[in-house]
Amino acid sequence: xxxxxxxxxxxxxxxxxxxxxxxxxxxxxxxxxxxxxxxxxxxxxxxxxxxxxxxxxxxxxxxxxxxxxxxxxxxxxxxxxxxxxxxxxxxxxxxxxxxxxxxxxxxxxxxxxxxxxxxxxxxxxxxxxxxxxxxxxxxxxxxxxxxxxxxxxxxxxxxxxxxxxxxxxxxxxxxxxxxxxxxxxxxxxxxxxxxxxxxxxxxxxxxxxxxxxxxxxxxxxxxxxxxxxxxxxxxxxxxxxxxxxxxxxxxxxxxxxxxxxxxxxxxxxxxxxxxxxxxxxxxxxxxxxxxxxxxxxxxxxxxxxxxxxxxxxxxxxxxxxxxxxxxxxxxxxxxxxxxxxxxxxxxxxxxxxxxxxxxxxxxxxxxxxxxxxxxxxxxxxxxxxxxxxxxxxxxxxxxxxxxxxxxxxxx
Amino acid sequence: xxxxxxxxxxxxxxxxxxxxxxxxxxxxxxxxxxxxxxxxxxxxxxxxxxxxxxxxxxxxxxxxxxxxxxxxxxxxxxxxxxxxxxxxxxxxxxxxxxxxxxxxxxxxxxxxxxxxxxxxxxxxxxxxxxxxxxxxxxxxxxxxxxxxxxxxxxxxxxxxxxxxxxxxxxxxxxxxxxxxxxxxxxxxxxxxxxxxxxxxxxxxxxxxxxxxxxxxxxxxxxxxxxxxxxxxxxxxxxx
Numbered sequence: 001x002x003x004x005x006x007x008x009x010x011x012x013x014x015x016x017x018x019x020x021x022x023x024x025x026x027x028x029x030x031x032x033x034x035x036x037x038x039x040x041x042x043x044x045x046x047x048x049x050x051x052x053x054x055x056x057x058x059x060x061x062x063x064x065x066x067x068x069x070x071x072x073x074x075x076x077x078x079x080x081x082x083x084x085x086x087x088x089x090x091x092x093x094x095x096x097x098x099x100x101x102x103x104x105x106x107x108x109x110x111x112x113x114x115x116x117x118x119x120x121x122x123x124x125x126x127x128x129x130x131x132x133x134x135x136x137x138x139x140x141x142x143x144x145x146x147x148x149x150x151x152x153x154x155x156x157x158x159x160x161x162x163x164x165x166x167x168x169x170x171x172x173x174x175x176x177x178x179x180x181x182x183x184x185x186x187x188x189x190x191x192x193x194x195x196x197x198x199x200x201x202x203x204x205x206x207x208x209x210x211x212x213x214x215x216x217x218x219x220x221x222x223x224x225x226x227x228x229x230x231x232x233x234x235x236x237x238x239x240x241x242x243x244x245x246x247x248x249x250x251x252x253x254x255x256x257x258x259x260x261x262x263x264x265x266x267x268x269x270x271x272x273x274x275x276x277x278x279x280x281x282x283x284x285x286x287x288x289x290x291x292x293x294x295x296x297x298x299x300x301x302x303x304x305x306x307x308x309x310x311x312x313x314x315x316x317x318x319x320x321x322x323x324x325x326x327x328x329x330x331x332x333x334x335x336x337x338x339x340x341x342x343x344x345x346x347x348x349x350x351x352x353x354x355x356x357x358x359x360x361x362x363x364x365x366x367x368x369x370x371x372x373x374x375x376x377x378x379x380x381x382x383x384x385x386x387x388x389x390x391x392x393x394x395x396x397x398x399x400x401x402x403x404x405x406x407x408x409x410x411x
Numbered sequence: 412x413x414x415x416x417x418x419x420x421x422x423x424x425x426x427x428x429x430x431x432x433x434x435x436x437x438x439x440x441x442x443x444x445x446x447x448x449x450x451x452x453x454x455x456x457x458x459x460x461x462x463x464x465x466x467x468x469x470x471x472x473x474x475x476x477x478x479x480x481x482x483x484x485x486x487x488x489x490x491x492x493x494x495x496x497x498x499x500x501x502x503x504x505x506x507x508x509x510x511x512x513x514x515x516x517x518x519x520x521x522x523x524x525x526x527x528x529x530x531x532x533x534x535x536x537x538x539x540x541x542x543x544x545x546x547x548x549x550x551x552x553x554x555x556x557x558x559x560x561x562x563x564x565x566x567x568x569x570x571x572x573x574x575x576x577x578x579x580x581x582x583x584x585x586x587x588x589x590x591x592x593x594x595x596x597x598x599x600x601x602x603x604x605x606x607x608x609x610x611x612x613x614x615x616x617x618x619x620x621x622x623x624x625x626x627x628x629x630x631x632x633x634x635x636x637x638x639x640x641x642x643x644x645x646x647x648x649x650x
Contacts, residue, residue: 004526018511321507324468325521325568326496328489404468408507 004331005338012339016346026307027347030387033296034351034380035358037289041376042359044285046369051278057195057204058271059135061101061238063245065231065252068265084265086226087212089255090128093233096251099244100233104131105212107229109220113208114180115167122163124181124208126215132158134234137209142175142190145211153213157186161194162206184218186210241270297383301391304343308336308395319399320407332400340392341385348384352377413480415575415608416442416465422473423460423631434460436631437474442610444575447602449611449622457631459580462612466499466578467491479575496524500569502598504581506561508553508568514540515549518567525572539567543597559590566597570607577601580612595621 016023067084087105094103106127113120132144137158145156159167159174168174174188195204216225235244245268252266312319319332356377359370423435434457442448452458463469464476467483470491476483479498483491495501500521508517518536527535540549543563553561562582569577579598583591599621601607613619620639627634 003528004523007523007529317507318509321509322520322524323492324466324495324501324507326492326524326572328492328524330489331524405463408468408503 005334008335008338009342011335012342015339016342022307023343023346026303027300027343027350029296029300029303030344030347030384031300031351031354033293033300034348034384035354036296037293038352038355038372038376038380039358039362039370040289040292041286042355042370042372043362043368044282044289045371045373046359046363048278048282049371050369051282052275054196054198055271055275055278057136057198058274059232059234061235061241062134062271063100063233063235063241063248064269065233065248066267066269067227067229068263068267084256085228085231085252087128087228088226089252090228090231092255093231093248093251097233097244097247099235099240099247101236102130102134102234104128104134104232105228105230106131106232107212107215107220107227111182111219113163113167115177118167120163120166122166122206122208124210124215124219126212126220127209128212131232132209134232137195138193139190140193141173142188144190145209150211150213153217154211155184155186155214155218156189156211157181158190158192158209159188160192160205160207162203163208164191181208181210182219238272241272245270293380293383297387300344300347301387304340304388305391305395307343308340308392309398311339312336312395312399315399316402316407316410319402320404320410323402323404324408329400332402333396336396336399337389337392340396341388344384344388344391345381348381351384352380355380413477414441415444415446415479416440417477418464418474419476420474421461421464421471421476423457423464423469424472434631435464435471438628438632440626440633440636442608444608445602445606446624447599447609447611447622448624448626449613449619450626450628451612451614451616451619452628452634453614456628458612458628460631461628462578462580462610465576465610466501467494492524496521496572498575500566500572500574500577502562502565502569502577502579502582504584506553506558506565506585508561508564510553512552513549514545514551514553514556514564514567517553517564518549518571520568521572536567536571539571540564542570542601543567557590558586559593562586562590562594563597566594566601570601575608577607577609578612579609581614582611583613583615583618591618 065085085105090103090105094100104127106125108123108125110121111124113122113124129145129147129150142158144158145154148154149156157179159179164174167179168177174191177188178185179188180186192205192207192209198204210219233244233248235241248268249264253264256265258265322332356372359372362368363370418438418440421435421438422433425432425434438457438461450458450461460469464471467478468491470484470486474484478494481494483494486494509520515533515536518539519532522532522535537549540546543566545560545563545567548556548560553564556564577598582594582598586594595618598609598611602609609622611619611622619625623638624636625639626636
C-alpha cells in the first residue's frame with residue numbers, strides 16, 4: 001500500500017506540474033486565506049505584546065487608587081476631582097496591609113518650566129520617593145531624591161526625556177542644571193530613562209518629579225495640605241493584587257467613615273484590571289481573524305472541489321482505464337483525495353511563506369512589531385490539509401462511483 | 412480443471428426509460444484455455460455486452476458466468492476489479508493509454524494496483540514492452556508514438572500481469588493495414604507461443620481470420636460457432 005500511496009503522490013504532483021496555471025489559480029484561495037491569517041495573527045500578536053509591554057511600564061504589580069468625584073448641586077466633577085485621599089491614608093494602608101510591599105502618592109499639575117531662554121508646559125508631579133520604585137522608574141543619569149529631600153522640602157527635580165529634549169540643547173547635560181518651575185528654582189538631580197507611550201497612549205516621558213512636600217508648599221499652593229492626586233501600592237506577587245485591592249477598599253472605607261449604603265469615595269485599579277481591558281480587545285480581534293480565516297479557507301476549498309470535479313470529468317476515460325486494469329474504488333478515491341490534499345497543502349505552504357513574508361514586510365515598512373507564532377503556522381497547515389480532505393471527498397467519490405463501461409466509452 | 416470460460420444461459424437486460432432492451436438472450440458459451448476466438452456481429456448484436464461481461468466489467472442479469480471456475484455474477488465491484496487485475500488483459504480499439512504518461516508507466520499501471528514495489532513494476536513493464544517489440548521505448552509518451560506503437564503499449568499493459576485471458580475489442584479498428592497486420596501478428600504469436608487465451612471482437616472478416624474459432628452473435632444469441640483452421644498465409648507475420 002505504501003508504494004501505492006507514494007506513487008499516487010508523485011502522480012498527483014506531476015499532474016499539478018503539468019497544469020501549473022490551473023493548479024496555481026485553484027490554490028489561490030487557500031494561499032490568500034492562510035497568508036492573511038498568518039500575517040494578521042503575527043501583527044495582532046505583535047500589537048498584543050506591545051500593549052503588554054506598555055502595561056508593564058506602569059511598574060510591577062501596581063495598584064492605583066484615585067479619589068472619587070466631587071458633587072456640587074448634582075454636578076459631578078471629573079474623576080480624581082475630590083480631595084478624599086491623603087498622605088496619611090497612604091501611610092496607614094502600608095502599616096495595616098502586610099500584602100502591600102510599598103505605598104506611594106503623587107499629585108500633579110501642568111505648569112510652565114523655564115530653563116535659560118526656553119520654556120515648556122509639562123506635568124509637575126509631587127511624589128513620595130517610594131513612587132519611583134513602585135512605578136519602576138530608572139535613570140539615565142543622576143539618581144532619585146530621598147526621604148531627607150522630602151522631609152526638608154528640597155528644591156530638586158527629576159526630569160523625563162521629553163522635558164530634556166524640549167529644554168536642553170542636544171548633548172547638554174541636564175543633571176546639575178537649575179530650572180525654574182513657577183519661578184521657583186529647582187536643581188535637576190536625575191534624568192529618567194524613557195518609558196514611551198502608556199497603555200492609554202499618553203507620553204509617559206513628558207514628566208517632572210519633585211518631592212511631594214516641595215510641590216505642596218512651594219509650587220502648587222494647595223489649600224488642603226496632605227491631599228493627594230493618586231495613591232499607589234505594589235505587591236510582591238501578581239496573584240496578591242485582587243486581595244490587596246479588596247483590603248485597601250476595606251481600610252479606606254473605615255478611615256473615611258463610609259456607611260454601608262454609601263458608595264466608595266475612591267476608585268481602585270490594579271494592573272491586572274487594565275490588562276484585562278486590553279485582552280478583551282485582542283480577543284475580539286482574534287474572533288474576527290478566525291471568521292476571515294474560515295471564510296477564505298471555505299472559498300479556497302470550494303475552488304479545489306470545483307477544479308477536481310472538472311478534472312474528474314476530463315479524466316473520465318482515464319478513470320475507466322484504471323478501473324479496467326484493476327483499480328478498486330479506494331484506489332480511485334485515494335488518487336483524487338491525494339490530488340486535493342496536494343493542492344491544499346502546497347497552497348497552505350505557499351500561504352505560510354507569503355504570510356510570514358507579509359508580516360516581516362509590515363515590520364520593515366510600517367515599523368509595526370510582529371510576532372510569528374509556530375502555533376499559527378501548524379494550525380494553518382493542518383487546516384489546509386483538512387480543507388483538501390473535506391472538499392476532495394465529493395469529487396473523489398464521484399470518480400470512484402463511475403461505471404467502468406460508461407467511463408471507457410466517454411468521449 | 413474446467414474450462415476457462417463457461418457461460419450458461421446468460422441474459423443481459425437494460426432498462427432505458429420505459430423500454431426494456433434485451434442485449435443478451437440466454438447465451439451459452441464455453442471457451443477453453445489457450446483458444447483464439449473471434450466474436451463477430453453487427454452493431455447492436457450484443458457482442459459488446461458479451462465482451463463487457465466476459466471482461467468482468469459488467470455482470471449478467473440472469474444466468475451464470477464462470478471464469479476459471481469462479482462464479483462472477485454476484486461479486487462486488489472491488490472483487491471484480493481484483494479479478495480484472497489478476498486474470499484479464501484488455502486491448503481497446505482506441506488504445507486508451509493514459510495521456511501524458513510514458514509508455515513504461517502505462518504498461519506499469521495494472522501492477523501499480525497490485526501494490527508491487529516500484530522496482531518490480533518497472534522491470535516487469537519493461538519486459539512486457541520488450542515482448543511487443545518496443546525495447547527502449549519506455550520513456551516515449553503516447554503522442555510520440557504511432558497508432559500501431561500505441562496499441563503495442565496497450566498490449567504490453569494487458570500482458571504485464573500474465574493474464575489467463577486477453578480481450579481485444581476491435582484492436583485494429585483505428586489502425587492502417589500495415590499496423591493492423593503487425594498487431595494481429597503479435598496477438599497470434601502470443602496465443603501460439605505462450606498459450607494465452609485471446610478473445611477478439613471484430614467485424615472485419617480478415618481480422619477474424621487470424622482466430623481459430625469464429626462465433627457470430629445476432630440479437631443477443633449465438634448465430635454460428637465454428638472452428639476455422641484456415642489462417643492467412645498471404646500476409647507474413649512480422650513481430
